[in-house]
Amino acid sequence: MTTYTLHTPIPCHAAICKALNLAGQERRVTLGLDLELNTPAGSLVVAGGQPLNLGKHPRSLWVELVGWLVNQGCEVHCVQEACGFGWEFHRELEGAGAHSVVVAPQELSGKRKTDKRDARMLATLLWDYVSRGNRACLRPVRVPTVEKQQQRGSHRRREQVIKLRGQIASQGRSLLWDHGWLRDLDSWWAPKNWEQLRADLLAAGRTWLVDMIEPMQRMCLQLNGYSEELKKKAISEVKPPKTAIKKSEPGLILNAAEPPRASEEAPAAQVRPKGLGELSYAIIAAEVGDWNRFKNRGQPGSFIGCCPSEYSSGEKQKLGQIDRMGSSRIRTTLVEAAWRICRLNPNWRGVRKYPEELGPQGTVRGARKRKAIVACARMLMVDLWRLHMGTATLEGLGLEPATT
Known part of the structure; x- marks a missing residue:
């Protein structure tokens, strides 16, 4: 029934x-x-x-x-x-x-x-x-935990606040230019710059213009303070882990005379090199979430979209520019950090690989230098993964540790 x-x-x-x-x-x-x-x-x-x-x-x-x-x-x-x-x-x-x-x-x-x-x-x-095991029909994405989602939410919100501050500052600058105040107005909303600008406007009899632009200055100042709070929060939420040093990959020299055994407690490894600021590290760590997600050194480079595009057929192989099929936030942060690291760490393997472009005595400029720094950004991502996995040390990579 x-x-x-x-x-x-x-x-x-x-x-x-x-x-x-x-x-x-x-x-x-x-x-x-x-x-x-x-x-x-x-x-x-x-x-x-x-x-x-x-x-x-x-x-x-x-x-x-x-x-x-x-x-x-x-x-x-x-x-x-x-x-x-x-x-x-x-x-x-x-x-x-x-x-x-x-x-x-x-x-x-x-x-x-x-x-x-x-x-x-x-x-x-x-x-x-x-x-049916057809793994090519869908592309699953990693779902963050609630804690990881909150961590990356701080620096993402900071990016939005800075963008909003820039929009309001641009509106105030265009208003001044539209009414004939043709002067250099970079960061006009900053307290010292605003005091001088306000005094000049009042001296010129532009009181009505001060009344229109002063609310914009207050909003920019509030947004700037809010972005600083978010910056401190993002840094405090992500701390470098105490990573145990494991076996070394080929070509990388460890500090320890003998790699520690699996049962032994290895000393904590510093994972932030000189030139990689606290905020930059916090952005990268929050966006990655779990460094164990990468199983080989090719995956970190693919994650940030720094792998070359390819158009090959038969025996012919043609590689093009990077595909940018990855996290643009990490890629941008790594490129900015690579400029600083190449300047502060002349013994890093990225500088040694591109001495003419990035070395202290380098003479190459233009597109060739920019391509070299993008390649170094990919190297930096791979090195950070190795440092977190404990398969390398800063000294073995030719990097100096961050002072703070």
């Missing part, structure tokens, strides 16, 4: 029950969710069958559906694209018992793009990914 449940909140309850009955012992399902602010669209694949379009529902209802499927003995896999709505929905799905994965956005449904089509394609691709 079949028992029917009426007025259940589960979307398409009858169709899902029918698909589960037809699947028999196969209880693996994949749920594709196309996210939006309030009501994500979903599609369900049961045992590799045709996708069931479940419509659009609140997030709480999708979590309830996952919990109900788990209670029915199903192995539930969920997928959603990374977007600007955070990671809470992913964590809620995992809390309900699902194996949730967040993937990089990609074109799913061609020229006819709808939420319904995208959800259906996500569910189908997830089935290929999970059941």
Whole structure:
């Protein structure tokens, strides 16, 4: 005798029950969710069958559906694209018992793009990914923990505050220029510069202009103070770890005469070289999250998008400029740090590799020097990974430790 449940909140309850009955012992399902602010669209694949379009529902209802499927003995896999709505929905799905994965956005449904089509394609691709082992159909992204998300939120918010301060400062500068005050107004909102600018404007009889621009100066000053607070917070949240020195990679010399055994307690290794500031290190460490995510030295370079683009066929190989398919925040920070490190650490392997471009007696300028510094930024990322893994020391890499 079949028992029917009426007025259940589960979307398409009858169709899902029918698909589960037809699947028999196969209880693996994949749920594709196309996210939006309030009501994500979903599609369900049961045992590799045709996708069931479940419509659009609140997030709480999708979590309830996952919990109900788990209670029915199903192995539930969920997928959603990374977007600007955070990671809470992913964590809620995992809390309900699902194996949730967040993937990089990609074109799913061609020229006819709808939420319904995208959800259906996500569910189908997830089935290929999970059941058929097709690892090329989706690109999962690493979901940070709540602590790591908060750590990187400080310096990201600081970037936004600095950008907003620059926009307001530009508006004030354009206002002054528009009314004929054609002077150098770099950082006009700074306290000393503002005192002189205000006195000059009042002396010239531009009182009304002072009244218009003074609120902008106060906003810039407040945003500058807020950015300094965020800077201190970002630095305090990320500290260099005490990393045990392991076996050395070929070509790298360790300080210790003998590498410590696995059971021994190795001394703490300094991981911040001279020239890499506290804020720069905090940005890199917060964006990386876990240095153990990299299994070889090629992965850190790929993570920051400093691998060369390639167009090869047959025996011909053509390498181009860097692909930039990685974290732009870390890449920018590393390039800035590489300029300082090359100047303060003349014995570093990056300087030794490009002596004509970056050495103390270097004479090369222009594009060739810029290409060399990008290559050094990639080396710096690899060296930081080695330092965190304990396979190298600052002395072995030709780097001096940071003083603070």
